[in-house]
Amino acid sequence: MRVLEEARALEEQGCDLIHLEVGEPDFLTPxxxxxxxxxxxxxxxxxxxxxxxxxxxxxxxxxxxxxxxxxxxxxxxxxxxxxxxxxxxxxxxxxxxxxxxxxxxxxxxxxxxxxxxxxxxxxxxxxxxxxxxxxxxxxxxxxxxxxxxxxxxxxxxxxxxxxxxxxxxxxxxxxxxxxxxxxxxxxxxxxxxxxxxxxxxxxxxxxxxxxxxxxxxxxxxxxxxxxxxxxxxxxxxxxxxxxxxxxxxxxxxxxxxxxxxxxAPALRPELDRRRDRLRARRDLLIPALTSLGFELPAWPRGAFYLYLRAPADQPTAAALAARLLQQGGVAVTPGCDFGTNETSTMLRIAYTQSRKRLQVAIDRIATVLRDR
CATH class of the missing domain: 3.40.640.10 (Type I PLP-dependent aspartate aminotransferase-like (Major domain))
Structure with missing residues (x-):
């Protein structure tokens, strides 16, 4: 939630932020x-x-x-x-x-x-x-x-x-x-x-x-x-x-x-179509981010999160998260928020935005990593 607050503060200053830090998909209520x-x-x-x-x-x-x-x-x-x-x-x-x-x-x-x-x-x-x-x-x-x-x-x-x-x-x-x-x-x-x-x-x-x-x-x-x-x-x-x-x-x-x-059973087809859209987002992000040096230690079979190890040349995942927010306009959550067991190198990315926005996020992340 701290990352969300910082991201919203940047938005109020006119920045275009891509929110991949909060577990809240962009779908409307049915x-x-x-x-x-x-x-x-x-x-x-x-x-x-x-x-x-x-x-x-x-x-x-x-x-x-x-x-x-x-x-x-x-x-x-x-x-x-x-x-x-x-x-x-x-x-x-x-x-x-x-x-x-x-x-x-x-x-x-x-x-x-x-x-x-x-x-x-x-x-x-x-x-x-x-x-x-x-x-x-x-x-x-x-x-x-x-x-x-x-x-x-x-x-x-x-x-x-x-x-x-x-x-x-x-x-x-x-x-x-x-x-x-x-x-x-x-x-x-x-x-x-x-x-x-x-x-x-x-x-x-x-x-x-x-x-x-x-x-x-x-x-x-x-x-x-x-x-x-x-x-x-x-x-x-x-x-x-x-x-x-x-x-x-x-x-x-x-x-x-x-x-x-x-x-009701009548709503299940609509909800499952949304699930399928989330799966497509996952399948877009995984190869794109691993090609940039991120590592996926365990396969995510559900929810809408990737728990990724940051590229090896990054000092800490928290520092990378801060750079992605400030320099790239992409909000992600550092792994240290989720405990202490080898979390300092980890990031959580929520694939809760459209594929188009996710592609923009991928490009921005690539730019931040390149311009280190």
Missing amino acids: GAVVTAAGEALASRPLGYTPAAGLPALRQAIAGYYGWRYGLDIDPARVLVTPGGSGALQLALMAILDAGDRVLLTDPGYPCNRHLVSLAGGVPDALPVWPEQDYQPTLAALEQAWTPRTRALMLATPANPTGTTLTPARLGALHDLVASQAGALIVDEIYQGLLYEGEDHSALALNSEHVFVANSFSKYFGMTGWRLGWLVAPQAFTEVLVRLAQNLYLAPPTLAQYAAGVAL
Whole structure:
């Protein structure tokens, strides 16, 4: 977000900035969702909803897992939240006592460690490596687990790497966590944005140890609507509702009325076409940037990020990011934002702009590298 603030400051000075630093594609909210929001505005008062969300939306989310993944999810296990971050916050506050420890992948989504601390827990970095697709191994998890460890947080597809876990690998990690009576919190907010491999959900594990966070932001194109959801074990639903009542009272009402349309099978072709456009952007950037000296340590099968090692002649990735912003008008995120595990040489590039703009960005990056 610091890079975004600096980029916007340059834009206010008249600079033409290409934003490849923020995980927000340039697509408009689907028209059917906007229409549903307009109908809700015109036809009903937009008062508070139940803390767990509109019953119809909870039912629609459960139904989505049914028609798309063949899963039978009880709507009572679904809580609608203010964004995916709200879902993660609820899960952590429900399971953690003061001083409990949570394992987080490094590199990983930077807000997670702060969410753990906010819930009274202690974040423990779990280094992950490109040879394992930047996802934990059983051996590393077993070694890192302590008597005070309460949970493991994962993401598939992952931020910043775009890597994924297969069902078998996810299941093996789950079994180890369950054997320790721990919780497995799986961030699936990039679900649906998968370019290779099997699209699946951790909910298929059918386990009382699994919490799944998801969001309408990424695949559904509703970032600014701030709406997500949590699917939790039945035993936790009562405490989660009480937490929601006290933390934020209710999720955004208008967004809830609009979001049900996003989950309908009729919208999937439009959303999948957007996914295919993102894949084409990925496939444009990878050969172009590797030809300039960047290295891609692990293949990004999902999300919309490239996690790249900067060319070897660059002092640090953060310094290169600053030069790209100031000299090239291209905003990217330095890897140090995502942890400390060999991140000083890494950059995250979000392919969230059109192919035409990405080509301009490629040319600008080439110029900055050449004019060093």
